[in-house]
Amino acid sequence: DTEVTQTPKHLVMGMTNKKSLKCEQHMGHRAMYWYKQKAKKPPELMFVYSYEKLSINESVPSRFSPECPNSSLLNLHLHALQPEDSALYLCASSQGTGRGETQYFGPGTRLLVL
Amino acid sequence: EDQVTQSPEALRLQEGESSSLNCSYTVSGLRGLFWYRQDPGKGPEFLFTLYSAGEEKEKERLKATLTKKESFLHITAPKPEDSATYLCAVQAAGGATNKLIFGTGTLLAVQP
Numbered sequence: 001d002t003e004v005t006q007t008p009k010h011l012v013m014g015m016t017n018k019k020s021l022k023c024e025q026h027m028g029h030r031a032m033y034w035y036k037q038k039a040k041k042p043p044e045l046m047f048v049y050s051y052e053k054l055s056i057n058e059s060v061p062s063r064f065s066p067e068c069p070n071s072s073l074l075n076l077h078l079h080a081l082q083p084e085d086s087a088l089y090l091c092a093s094s095q096g097t098g099r100g101e102t103q104y105f106g107p108g109t110r111l112l113v114l
Numbered sequence: 115e116d117q118v119t120q121s122p123e124a125l126r127l128q129e130g131e132s133s134s135l136n137c138s139y140t141v142s143g144l145r146g147l148f149w150y151r152q153d154p155g156k157g158p159e160f161l162f163t164l165y166s167a168g169e170e171k172e173k174e175r176l177k178a179t180l181t182k183k184e185s186f187l188h189i190t191a192p193k194p195e196d197s198a199t200y201l202c203a204v205q206a207a208g209g210a211t212n213k214l215i216f217g218t219g220t221l222l223a224v225q226p
Binding site: 043045048097100106 | 156213
């Protein structure tokens with residue numbers, strides 16, 4: 001089973017709202033990722049967690065705040081977003097962060113910021 | 115600078131018409147090359163991982179090959195359900211741990 005689940009599937013929020021995206025995997029993977037994907041563009045890496053510790057932050061604005069409560073869960077807290085933050089947010093996981101580890105993606109959360 | 119280029123940007127095939135998608139890469143050292151399929155509005159679906167030149171992998175109508183400079187995704191006798199965007203990504207030895215560098219994808223449309 002290579003399933004990564006994400007909730008919600010769709011989210012509409014105003015620029016003053018606070019919301020959270022959730023991601024879960026039960027494959028025993030120890031690395032989890034957040035990506036942002038704009039229409040007709042490839043995914044862009046935002047954050048990497050390895051063994052529940054933040055290992056990569058790709059210079060993402062502070063209005064995006066990741067959290068990894070345990071090895072199976074990954075959250076992305078959103079606050080004071082801008083309309084240009086509207087995108088498909090993808091979560092992924094891999095066994096570890098070693099050489100050539102395959103990343104498995106979830107279905108994504110479609111976010112619209114008004 | 116590490117770079118991945120996919121061609122063509124878009125490809126239209128008739129059902130049963132075999133073809134190939136190309137992924138050219140320039141990296142300091144290849145840790146892995148990955149192929150994904152992505153349907154509109156959904157997350158990328160993993161297809162293949164290739165590690166070294168000469169390696170080949172197959173799954174149903176798809177076959178991925180790897181050389182030192184590029185990878186090909188061969189599609190044999192495609193069906194309409196093969197229509198999707200195909201993404202190629204590489205993990206480079208000199209980059210951040212497990213960071214994937216994506217190409218811009220090839221949009222494949224298979225007409226019945």
